[in-house]
Amino acid sequence: MSKVLYQADLDLSPVRERTVAIIGYGNHGRSHALNLRDMGVEQILVALREGSASRETARTDGFEVVSIADAARQADILALMAADEVHGEIWREHLLPHCRAGQVLILAHGFSIDYGVVDPPADIDVVLAAPKGPGGAVRSSFERGGSLIGFWAVHQDASGQAEAIATAYLGGLGCGRAGIYPTSFKEEALADILGEQAVLVGGICALAREGYEQLVASGINPIMAYIDTVHELKYITDLIHERGIAGMYAAISDTAEFGAHEVEDSIRTAVRPVFEAIIRDVTAGDFARRWVTDYERGRKHLYAMRAKATAHPLERTGRLIRSADARRKEPLAWL
Ligand SMILES: NC(=O)c1ccc[n+]([C@@H]2O[C@H](COP(=O)([O-])OP(=O)(O)OC[C@H]3O[C@@H](n4cnc5c(N)ncnc54)[C@H](OP(=O)(O)O)[C@@H]3O)[C@@H](O)[C@H]2O)c1
Structure with missing residues (x-):
């Protein structure tokens, strides 16, 4: 280095x-x-x-x-x-x-x-x-x-x-x-954009929404579904931030670790082509062109996507849970 x-x-x-x-x-x-x-x-x-x-x-x-x-x-x-x-x-x-x-x-x-x-x-x-x-x-x-x-x-x-x-x-x-x-400018731009699109923002939100929708469609109480797919993200990301991925695995239950290791490979295989497409899109400058063009046209596409995301039913569930959190002044992780 x-x-x-x-x-x-x-x-x-x-x-x-x-x-x-x-x-x-x-x-x-x-x-x-x-x-x-x-x-x-x-x-x-x-x-x-x-x-x-x-x-x-x-x-x-x-x-x-x-x-x-x-x-x-x-x-x-x-x-x-x-x-x-x-x-x-x-x-x-x-x-x-x-x-x-x-x-x-x-x-x-x-x-x-x-x-x-x-x-x-x-x-x-x-x-x-x-x-x-x-x-x-x-x-x-x-x-x-x-x-x-x-x-x-x-x-x-x-x-x-x-x-x-x-x-x-x-x-x-x-x-x-x-x-x-x-x-280099190239390295920083690709790393930053790939990170936020595929992992930190787009990737995490897609997984959380999919998990929530699958659980609710299976008849699970939306409050339970939200806590297990969205709300508890904080505890896991805090652990990763403090201890790394291996340290997080060491800190959670063996049941959670066993199952997570088992499915990691199949999730990675499923998303690999999506990640590769994002890298091609960003590297070619296509993402930057689309975003600047949308800005110049009044951010219509951004606002439409934002409205769709905001209207998702999990937001209402999240508001309920956060207000319960606020009343209790302690996390709801025990649920
Ligand atoms: N490398 C990294 O990890 C990293 C991380 C985050 C951000 N950044 C970079 O840091 C830079 C700033 O990001 P930020 O998060 O600080 O942005 P931000 O909080 O959104 O700041 C926006 C600023 O831009 C001004 N602005 C917006 N439209 C304008 C216009 N048409 N004409 C003139 N000024 C305008 C706003 O002016 P008003 O105050 O008048 O609204 C505001 O002061 C970006 O290049 C971003 O990519 C880098």
């Missing part, structure tokens, strides 16, 4: 000596701005669209808020922390017309560069500085004295300093407390 950098290995001056514009003040943008300031970066601008609901939050947090075009004119480092689907529009309309040679574009996801959504001129540095995890955790782990693991990559190195800036930016987020690793 390539060299891992920790906080003591890092020189933060390439970022501390520059003006940093954080474009977007959502989950990542806000955490980045707060962590960078706490780590001694003094010149920070928060760049928001006109009428942004985040303007007040950024001002209350003590940051100067500017337009995105002004950020492109004033800052040395442009950290594009807006939602991925708007990167193309922000880049074409607000950044590209005002950016200049010698600036640095930082992204937190490989998406926009690897799939050609953003096409920067050759005279700027383009780097990836990706703390791996949700934006809120970038801040909450930092406040607890820890951090998320960070990954960096260089797409363009016009200044000869791109690597130093990418690693300094991650150091400014505190990621050197957990470790900073090299990657």
Whole structure:
């Protein structure tokens, strides 16, 4: 494995000596701005669209808020922390017309560069500085004295300093407390998207829904079905997070472990072609094209899929169970 950098290995001056514009003040943008300031970066601008609901939050947090075009004119480092689907529009309309040679574009996801959504001129540095995890955790782990693991990559190195800036930016987020690793835009984009589509979000939700529907169709009480296929996910993912998959297996009952080992192979065989199709779809850029096109058409497909998912009967069952949990103030795992 390539060299891992920790906080003591890092020189933060390439970022501390520059003006940093954080474009977007959502989950990542806000955490980045707060962590960078706490780590001694003094010149920070928060760049928001006109009428942004985040303007007040950024001002209350003590940051100067500017337009995105002004950020492109004033800052040395442009950290594009807006939602991925708007990167193309922000880049074409607000950044590209005002950016200049010698600036640095930082992204937190490989998406926009690897799939050609953003096409920067050759005279700027383009780097990836990706703390791996949700934006809120970038801040909450930092406040607890820890951090998320960070990954960096260089797409363009016009200044000869791109690597130093990418690693300094991650150091400014505190990621050197957990470790900073090299990657590529391609690797980060595929890993992130495959992970969320096939496993962490799409995969888990598909298995949970299928399990719930099969149990209810077999005449099982929906409350029981929900607890055994959805609600208890938390206990298992907490165990995996703390101890790994083998550690989770060691912690559960032998009955659960015996049955789970027996069916793992057949489930993997069934989903393998689906996973392979997802990898082809993502690698070819087809997923990125579909998502950006849907965004440009008013997110109609996203909203239709969201409405269908929200109307699923298991949501009502889940609300009942969560309200019982809240009344008891203890988990219902004993049911
Ligand atoms: N590598 C990883 O593991 C990882 C994990 C999570 C996220 N990320 C990346 O981090 C970046 C930010 O993600 P996030 O979760 O922080 O996003 P988010 O919370 O959804 O942030 C959205 C921000 O984008 C702004 N925005 C939305 N539409 C806009 C538009 N049309 N024009 C200008 N600004 C607009 C919003 O502005 P308003 O405040 O005005 O609404 C908001 O400030 C993304 O590139 C994402 O992929 C990476």
